[in-house]
Amino acid sequence: MQSHGVLLPLRGPSSSLSLSRHLRRQLTLTSFHSSKASTRPRSLLLPVASAAFTVSDGELETRGFRVRRSSDGLDVAALNDVFARVGFPRRDPDRLRRALGHAGGAVVWVEESKRGGGPGKPVAFARATGDGVFNAVVWDVVVEPSLQGMGLGRAVMERLVADLRRSGVSNIALYAEPRVVGFYRPLGFAADPDGIKGMVYSRRNQKKR
Amino acid sequence: MPFGASIPSPPPTYLVHHLACWFQVSNKCWIHNGLSGFVPAKRRAMVLPLRASFWDSIKSGFLKNNNSTKVVEPPSTFMEEEDPFPQDIVLLEKTQPDGTFEQIIFSSAGDVDVYDVQALCDKVGWPRRPLTKIAASLKNSYLVATLHLISRSPGTEGIDQKQLIGMARATSDHAFNATIWDVLVDPSYQGQGLGKALVEQLIRVLLQRDIGNITLFADNKVVDFYKNLGFEADPEGIKGMFWYPRY
Numbered sequence: 399m400q401s402h403g404v405l406l407p408l409r410g411p412s413s414s415l416s417l418s419r420h421l422r423r424q425l426t427l428t429s430f431h432s433s434k435a436s437t438r439p440r441s442l443l444l445p446v447a448s449a450a451f452t453v454s455d456g457e458l459e460t461r462g463f464r465v466r467r468s469s470d471g472l473d474v475a476a477l478n479d480v481f482a483r484v485g486f487p488r489r490d491p492d493r494l495r496r497a498l499g500h501a502g503g504a505v506v507w508v509e510e511s512k513r514g515g516g517p518g519k520p521v522a523f524a525r526a527t528g529d530g531v532f533n534a535v536v537w538d539v540v541v542e543p544s545l546q547g548m549g550l551g552r553a554v555m556e557r558l559v560a561d562l563r564r565s566g567v568s569n570i571a572l573y574a575e576p577r578v579v580g581f582y583r584p585l586g587f588a589a590d591p592d593g594i595k596g597m598v599y600s601r602r603n604q605k606k607r
Numbered sequence: 608m609p610f611g612a613s614i615p616s617p618p619p620t621y622l623v624h625h626l627a628c629w630f631q632v633s634n635k636c637w638i639h640n641g642l643s644g645f646v647p648a649k650r651r652a653m654v655l656p657l658r659a660s661f662w663d664s665i666k667s668g669f670l671k672n673n674n675s676t677k678v679v680e681p682p683s684t685f686m687e688e689e690d691p692f693p694q695d696i697v698l699l700e701k702t703q704p705d706g707t708f709e710q711i712i713f714s715s716a717g718d719v720d721v722y723d724v725q726a727l728c729d730k731v732g733w734p735r736r737p738l739t740k741i742a743a744s745l746k747n748s749y750l751v752a753t754l755h756l757i758s759r760s761p762g763t764e765g766i767d768q769k770q771l772i773g774m775a776r777a778t779s780d781h782a783f784n785a786t787i788w789d790v791l792v793d794p795s796y797q798g799q800g801l802g803k804a805l806v807e808q809l810i811r812v813l814l815q816r817d818i819g820n821i822t823l824f825a826d827n828k829v830v831d832f833y834k835n836l837g838f839e840a841d842p843e844g845i846k847g848m849f850w851y852p853r854y
Contacts (some may be wrong), residue, residue, distance in 0.1 A: 489783070497782035527780045529744040532736075535778070535786050535822070559850060570850040571786075571824060579846055587848040593827030596847020597838040598820065599810060 451556045453549050463521065463550065464509045465557060469498040472507060476519045484540050498525065504534065504565075506558040508550050522550040524558045526570070534562050536572040555585050571596070698754070698804050706761035711772070713804065715812045717751030723771040731791050749779035749818075752809045754792070754801055772796045773805050777813060777821075785813050787823040806836050824849075 455465050466472070474495055478488045489497075498505060504526035512518040521542040528534030536558065541551045562570055573596050574582050579589055590596075699711040721742045728736070745751050754773030759766075772793040779785035787809065792802045813821050824847050825833050830840055841847075 493782040497780035500779070500781040525780075527778055527784065527786070529747040529776075529778050529788075531740045531743045531747070533744075533778065533786070533788055535784070537780070537784055568850075572848055573822065573845050574848050576844040576846070579848070582848050586851050588852055589846040589848045591849050591852035594847065594849070594852075595825050595827070595830050595840040596822065596845065597825050597830070597833050597840050598822050598842045598845075599836075599838050600842070601814075601837065 451553065451560075453553055458508070458553060459511075462511045464511055464518070465553065466507050466509050467505070467557065467561065469505045469507075469525075471509075471517050472498065472505070472520060472523075473517065474498075477507075477523060480520060480523065480540050480542050481538070483543050486538070486540065500527070504528070504558060504562055506554045506561065508554060510545075521545050522554045524554045526558060526562060528562070528567060531566055533569045533571070534567045536570065539572070551581065552585065555582075559585070573598075696808065698801070708759045708761075710757045711801065712755050712757060713808045714753050714755065715750060715808070717745065717748070717753070717776075719745065719751060719753050719771060719774065721745065724774060727771055727774060727791055727793060730793050730795075745776065747778070748776040748788075749781060749785060750777045750809065750812060750816075752776065752805060752812070754796075754805055756796070773801055775805050775809050777809060779813075779818055781818075783818070784820040784822065785818045787821065790823075802832070803836060806833075810836070 458465055474491045478491065478494065482488050506524050507520045508522035509518040510521045522540065522545070524536055524539040526534045526536045536555075539551065539555065541554075559570060572582065572587065574587070574589070583589075694714055694716045696713045697710050698713055699709075701709045703709065721738055724741055724745070725735070725738060728741075752775045753771060756768075756770045756772045758768040758770070760768075773791060773796070775787060775790040777785045777787045787806070790802065790806060792805065810821060823833065823838065825838070825840070834840070
């Protein structure tokens with residue numbers, strides 16, 4: 399992991415600045431009936447929420463892309479088209495609008511500038527859900543297939559993570575298909591840290607009665 | 608039936624299959640009513656698809672040597688139209704040898720005192736978090752579920768003790784996905800199947816609200832616990848990933 403020469407204050411309780419080894423060990427043995435604790439002891443070194451993204455907003459503008467940080471003006475039908483082209487299921491537009499309204503502000507998308515002005519189509523997108531203080535989960539990260547490999551996915555993810563961290567959330571999680579685990583790693587994401595497993599409920603997995 | 612005062616007409620057969628055995632204390636279903644203690648509720652209708660094995664495990668844990676424990680299944684016939692999905696469910700009832708009447712109640716109402724939450728987090732050994740943040744996290748959660756222990760000592764004329772003994776919450780986009788966080792059971796009450804009940808009921812409510820994708824991130828030690836509840840780890844190889852985790 400990169401280490402930066404900047405000491406950041408720990409998120410969460412200020413009393414955890416100097417955790418005794420006993421407490422640190424106790425914290426890793428979370429109570430039996432808990433899923434991942436939403437606070438874990440944070441080291442004193444954290445990457446700075448960088449003001450400089452890999453590709454700046456200005457650079458994207460010159461290439462004909464505009465970064466949008468809310469769902470205002472997002473064409474839901476066009477987004478569904480992108481979902482379909484990347485192989486995601488299309489969503490019911492009303493439910494998708496509802497989901498966008500409850501993203502807690504954490505929506506980032508890239509708009510392809512349209513000649514002559516006016517709203518352009520989304521070509522990259524990511525949203526997050528969470529409680530606004532401790533945890534967030536990122537969903538539906540997509541890039542228009544014909545525009546992949548240009549850094550647009552990284553652009554939305556960097557900004558989404560920065561927005562979440564600016565609001566104080568430091569536990570940011572997501573579910574990655576095997577072929578995109580490599581996309582998230584250089585962005586700072588680690589799979590199964592400390593053996594924590596992402597799990598999904600499946601009705602057909604219930605034991606027979 | 609050993610405990611029932613009066614036996615109702617047989618419930619529809621399709622509901623009886625789910626129960627290993629079913630005790631009924633009386634015709635009434637007691638629902639905790641917020642501040643004022645117990646209120647004999649109208650018979651509320653609900654179908655609880657809890658597995659027979661779950662009730663067995665609950666009874667074996669709770670009963671021990673005490674024959675006065677009753678497992679209460681709320682009436683299983685659909686009778687009420689106005690509230691088909693009640694928020695409070697009595698999971699267990701017990702009368703102590705000294706006459707104290709106890710109930711463990713699941714609620715999806717999210718009616719919880721932030722100080723009680725902090726006390727519960729303390730009991731399970733979690734680091735202190737600022738109360739304002741705890742409050743905000745609860746307010747911003749899509750669903751907050753609680754387990755409360757209600758105790759009524761004999762002769763106190765309806766004044767109950769109410770203790771938070773379990774909690775779980777879920778965040779959601781209100782449409783597609785939910786993620787369960789912070790599943791907690793007071794260590795003094797662990798080992799009785801309450802954690803399972805809590806998560807099962809939480810799932811039930813989420814499914815009722817048509818949230819189809821229910822997810823969570825499980826510490827290594829509790830992966831099997833969640834598997835037994837119907838969760839699958841790394842489905843189709845999909846990996847849970849975290850941003851710069853510290854451990």
